[in-house]
Amino acid sequence: MTEMMTKEDVTAMILSAKKTTGITWEEIADKISMSPVWTHSAAMGMNAFPPDKAALMVKVMGLPQEAESALSESPTKIWEQAVPTDPCIYRFYEIVGVYGPTLKALIQEKFGDGIMSAIDFDMTVTRVENLKGDRVKVEMSGKYLGYNSW
Amino acid sequence: MTEMMTKEDVTAMILSAKKTTGITWEEIADKISMSPVWTHSAAMGMNAFPPDKAALMVKVMGLPQEAESALSESPTKIWEQAVPTDPCIYRFYEIVGVYGPTLKALIQEKFGDGIMSAIDFDMTVTRVENLKGDRVKVEMSGKYLGYNSW
Amino acid sequence: MTEMMTKEDVTAMILSAKKTTGITWEEIADKISMSPVWTHSAAMGMNAFPPDKAALMVKVMGLPQEAESALSESPTKIWEQAVPTDPCIYRFYEIVGVYGPTLKALIQEKFGDGIMSAIDFDMTVTRVENLKGDRVKVEMSGKYLGYNSW
Amino acid sequence: MTEMMTKEDVTAMILSAKKTTGITWEEIADKISMSPVWTHSAAMGMNAFPPDKAALMVKVMGLPQEAESALSESPTKIWEQAVPTDPCIYRFYEIVGVYGPTLKALIQEKFGDGIMSAIDFDMTVTRVENLKGDRVKVEMSGKYLGYNSW
Amino acid sequence: MTEMMTKEDVTAMILSAKKTTGITWEEIADKISMSPVWTHSAAMGMNAFPPDKAALMVKVMGLPQEAESALSESPTKIWEQAVPTDPCIYRFYEIVGVYGPTLKALIQEKFGDGIMSAIDFDMTVTRVENLKGDRVKVEMSGKYLGYNSW
Amino acid sequence: MTEMMTKEDVTAMILSAKKTTGITWEEIADKISMSPVWTHSAAMGMNAFPPDKAALMVKVMGLPQEAESALSESPTKIWEQAVPTDPCIYRFYEIVGVYGPTLKALIQEKFGDGIMSAIDFDMTVTRVENLKGDRVKVEMSGKYLGYNSW
Amino acid sequence: MTEMMTKEDVTAMILSAKKTTGITWEEIADKISMSPVWTHSAAMGMNAFPPDKAALMVKVMGLPQEAESALSESPTKIWEQAVPTDPCIYRFYEIVGVYGPTLKALIQEKFGDGIMSAIDFDMTVTRVENLKGDRVKVEMSGKYLGYNSW
Amino acid sequence: MTEMMTKEDVTAMILSAKKTTGITWEEIADKISMSPVWTHSAAMGMNAFPPDKAALMVKVMGLPQEAESALSESPTKIWEQAVPTDPCIYRFYEIVGVYGPTLKALIQEKFGDGIMSAIDFDMTVTRVENLKGDRVKVEMSGKYLGYNSW
Amino acid sequence: MTEMMTKEDVTAMILSAKKTTGITWEEIADKISMSPVWTHSAAMGMNAFPPDKAALMVKVMGLPQEAESALSESPTKIWEQAVPTDPCIYRFYEIVGVYGPTLKALIQEKFGDGIMSAIDFDMTVTRVENLKGDRVKVEMSGKYLGYNSW
Amino acid sequence: MTEMMTKEDVTAMILSAKKTTGITWEEIADKISMSPVWTHSAAMGMNAFPPDKAALMVKVMGLPQEAESALSESPTKIWEQAVPTDPCIYRFYEIVGVYGPTLKALIQEKFGDGIMSAIDFDMTVTRVENLKGDRVKVEMSGKYLGYNSW
CATH class of the missing domain: 3.30.1160.10 (Cyanate lyase, C-terminal domain)
Known part of the structure; x- marks a missing residue:
């Protein structure tokens, strides 16, 4: 039984691809025709991609095919710090x-x-x-x- | 030695006058030529009125003269609930x-x-x-x- | 400048009147044509009475006239215990x-x-x-x- | 001495099998003749499967035989967030x-x-x-x- | 509108009467035919007296008549210290x-x-x-x- | 330098042996002539086995010889949840x-x-x-x- | 029904008498033949005076007679700050x-x-x-x- | 680039050597001419060994040479439990x-x-x-x- | 037995006198030949005035004579907010x-x-x-x- | 897809190189023409190196080339202890x-x-x-x- 790809795995892949290619969040958002705020948030695993946007995201960022279903899963929104320090x-x-x-x-x-x-x-x-x-x-x-x- | 009027005292007077007269925050803000957000926040004691605005506020809300200096004091901004419940x-x-x-x-x-x-x-x-x-x-x-x- | 009647004051009056008369929450709710859950919650100050229900509540519970406006104010919903003990x-x-x-x-x-x-x-x-x-x-x-x- | 299979292990297997097969919680519940709420909760390791239901669950989800005893163990119910963020x-x-x-x-x-x-x-x-x-x-x-x- | 007698008021009266008379919790419990643990806990306002026990308690401790209904109200059980220090x-x-x-x-x-x-x-x-x-x-x-x- | 066997390691071995053999805590306690409460607690690493009981426990549960000294070490008693959720x-x-x-x-x-x-x-x-x-x-x-x- | 004198009341009286007379904790302790640590702690209401020491303390500090029984009551030891700031x-x-x-x-x-x-x-x-x-x-x-x- | 040896690593080595040899904290302290309290605390990584004591400790406990510099580093003193449970x-x-x-x-x-x-x-x-x-x-x-x- | 004057009482008097006279912290500090940081902190009750400075402070701010001893008492330094909100x-x-x-x-x-x-x-x-x-x-x-x- | 080098990785490399070479924070700061406070803080990953300083830091500390981009990333400033224990x-x-x-x-x-x-x-x-x-x-x-x- 193989390990499922999680939203965290896909987030790491997106960040890595973003760094390698030098693409910005604005540009990614543009390519999938969504806003930058929503795109970043969904890429971080805090929102779910609608199926068509998930497919587009996989293409735009050059992700493996299995990433598509992880991107469209409903996330559990967790933040660790009740009072953020950053x-x-x-x-x-x-x-x-x-x-x-x-x-x-x-x-x-x-x-x-x-x-x-x-x-x-x-x-x-x-x-x-x-x-x-x-x-x-x-x-x-x-x-x-x-x-x-x- | 008489008790000083505090920002809390003045906030209570403003809320009471507002209720009696039926004036809205928009209208109060208008009369002192400030924005409604800032006006409410300062009336709650979370911001300091510049001297001229304090004088105006006293007139608009019919506050006692001593309220003027309390309104223009620098507040200590405290909120009790790290995670708000409302x-x-x-x-x-x-x-x-x-x-x-x-x-x-x-x-x-x-x-x-x-x-x-x-x-x-x-x-x-x-x-x-x-x-x-x-x-x-x-x-x-x-x-x-x-x-x-x- | 007289003290305004607060939602807490009115809650205390309702509880006192309820005790004196022996009326139940079901019966109060019935008399104001609302549900018992909502009626209790609004009487505790956790919900706002629409104006007509506030007027009715004042009559049903024999409250002073000033209670009416307190009953219809928007409450700030606060609970003290993040983990309730009761x-x-x-x-x-x-x-x-x-x-x-x-x-x-x-x-x-x-x-x-x-x-x-x-x-x-x-x-x-x-x-x-x-x-x-x-x-x-x-x-x-x-x-x-x-x-x-x- | 081999590692015991834990309730967490079995939960991961169930989620993986569910994803692969596309079966819903309603359908799983139906197949083991329990309600969806209880079935999901027990599958998450927050309730214990009665022995016959554990056996059925193993069959329905295609789990390894050792999963059966993990499913029927009494769970320790732990939630990390006193105030949930999701x-x-x-x-x-x-x-x-x-x-x-x-x-x-x-x-x-x-x-x-x-x-x-x-x-x-x-x-x-x-x-x-x-x-x-x-x-x-x-x-x-x-x-x-x-x-x-x- | 007179203030209602609260469970806290009655607890204070019981402690005062207990001190004055020198009666023990065992003896109080005996006189109302309940156990000492339950009697103390109910006297502290953490449990409700059944009506007949409330009447008896009023008599045994020489409390005012209004105490009876406070004693039989359902308490809200609150403890302030998540980790007790005593x-x-x-x-x-x-x-x-x-x-x-x-x-x-x-x-x-x-x-x-x-x-x-x-x-x-x-x-x-x-x-x-x-x-x-x-x-x-x-x-x-x-x-x-x-x-x-x- | 080899890793020392910890109390956690031994607890895991005991739970595994208990599951395999189907022995109960009552029976384990009986075999080492201690009470079930103490036996479970010490097996969980919350109490220290006296040397003779440690030796007996190793025999009863079929543990490796090195487990004996871990069982008789003084534990540091830690619980993570100030308010337990189970x-x-x-x-x-x-x-x-x-x-x-x-x-x-x-x-x-x-x-x-x-x-x-x-x-x-x-x-x-x-x-x-x-x-x-x-x-x-x-x-x-x-x-x-x-x-x-x- | 008169208010009972509490341990807090008596502590305030002791501090006031100590200030007026200029007596030190060492001297108070000496006069009641106890150690300074214990004497201060009991005077603060964190320990109970044995009856004879309570009588002595009343005399030494010039307290009202009712203070004696408060001094010898068992205290509930409470500290508010889990991590002290002083x-x-x-x-x-x-x-x-x-x-x-x-x-x-x-x-x-x-x-x-x-x-x-x-x-x-x-x-x-x-x-x-x-x-x-x-x-x-x-x-x-x-x-x-x-x-x-x- | 090789991993540096941390204070935690050295603490584990000391505990292991102590168990193997059966030496006590008193004896270790004696051999390095320091007190048992300080020696234990420094061995746990809560204090820094002066260079000569670090060298001695390495010899006494038979630690690898690289342990010496870890022992003499200034520790960051952290305790996880604001209120200790042990x-x-x-x-x-x-x-x-x-x-x-x-x-x-x-x-x-x-x-x-x-x-x-x-x-x-x-x-x-x-x-x-x-x-x-x-x-x-x-x-x-x-x-x-x-x-x-x- | 009269109430003792507390450090809080004296702080309130100082703030009131400061407001009435319009004197600044710099000026107060100057008059008592101390620094402004220390002067404010001691006036707030977070440091103790040496006797001569206490006498001077009473004179400079026009405080009642009893304030002198409160000013020179050792304070208990308490702050309520582990993480300050201002x-x-x-x-x-x-x-x-x-x-x-x-x-x-x-x-x-x-x-x-x-x-x-x-x-x-x-x-x-x-x-x-x-x-x-x-x-x-x-x-x-x-x-x-x-x-x-x- | 290779793992990206994180700020934590680079911090570990810097600490290791610093230990090996015996260079001080003052000297590192000097070599990159920045202050010691800022240099340490940025090396710990709490501040971002401007590109030219990142390049210099890589040279001064002998870090791998990939470290440069990690050094110049904007950090998320997190501290775990609301009240520090050290x-x-x-x-x-x-x-x-x-x-x-x-x-x-x-x-x-x-x-x-x-x-x-x-x-x-x-x-x-x-x-x-x-x-x-x-x-x-x-x-x-x-x-x-x-x-x-x-």
């Missing part, structure tokens, strides 16, 4: 800590009692030129979900 | 957990080794109409800060 | 620990890659007679939400 | 956090001082069609156990 | 840490796959004379509950 | 949480200010037949140790 | 972290498999003059307790 | 919890505001004969360090 | 996380196996003008303490 | 705990509401001779970042 990721955690109650208050003011979905959700990252120093722009959009009363 | 705030925490490494990878691809500042930072929340259900749009912008080597 | 609540935590991966696997098998919403959600608790000892039946229903790819 | 599992954790006190209050109202057993327990997951989006239905049933006084 | 309680925690897997293995050997109930449960503490130093004897008895397969 | 072990943790203060109060009432030793300690597990369902009986006995004042 | 206490925690396995190894080498009791235990702190800087000397002595096999 | 080590943790504030108070009374150094520090463990049971004596001595004001 | 403090925590092993390696390279004392320690904060944005300069100096071998 | 690193953590609020207060007094950047940041460690014992001097400098209001 400064780049921590700053986003800090924003949630400082502005979480504000996001909640404004969502309620504009929509009613409910939340922004993190499932029916998309996000982009862009570089905005600025004379005082370029800025990172992050745009998130999620479906509003109102609490049910029953 | 579903509306948790979803943002979840996004950092799931997409944190992706945000980091794309910032590095577009800018180099560094982070998005959470200090030289601004954010907006808007409601986007959508036939399948309106969406919450959150836009963050922070200055890119590159790591120093020395 | 045996009755712990058993449900244990079920999530033991059967969580199973719930995930079957949701994916039946629906695809996604989750059961805890927002567009309802639940009932019933007593089922059984010769070997009556059983507690808990039925949850939440909207399926499929992960977005973009 | 969104699909977290939502159930959130339900326990938000509705735990409600479940307790209604069990006490209907039964007295006691709990729903998580041992003498069963559960089903079904897909319910709905025009506004299909729904996940989870039904749990556990024996009521009243606290002893002595 | 040496007398810690030693029992240590026993669970050291001998937990052994208790599990022997229960399974003698009964099958299941647990000892902590709900249908009773316990005694006795002093056993011994020339090398008297010994504490703790006897627990709980109903065996076998895991369900379905 | 339901069978958790129930004992729950008993300590709910009844810990009661055990302490009754030990003090019967002995004075002190504790039950978890070192000069023994325990048994027995099955008690009962028409309403057989019961697990756990008996612990530990030497009373009074606090020193000096 | 540098003076932390250094002892650090010593346990660094030298814990060494203490264990040497106790086993000199005594066999067992522990040093923290109950039948005493300790002194002395100042040792030294030309390179005076030194703190801490001496602990606890009864050796050997593990039981049964 | 009963022998836990008792020392408990002593710090119960008597930490007492140690602090007496150090301040005898020396002023400062601490006992855990760096300029030494410790011994001895066996003290006693008719009621032999006792473990632990003596610590650390330089007093007074807080700086500047 | 961004200004967190950045220093992050520096310890990222550069801790580097600080250790360079101290060892320059001094040998030991540490920088946090007790015989001083620190300054200065503003350094810079065309690209002024910089915060933090200088720490602590006595080197070499590990003892014995 | 005494040398812990002392810096303690300084942040004790003096964190002071650093914040003085930065605000000198600059306004903001922080010291940990990204646009540099640090040095020097040995300062002193008759009472040499001292470790740590100098940090980070750009002041003022909070944005918008």
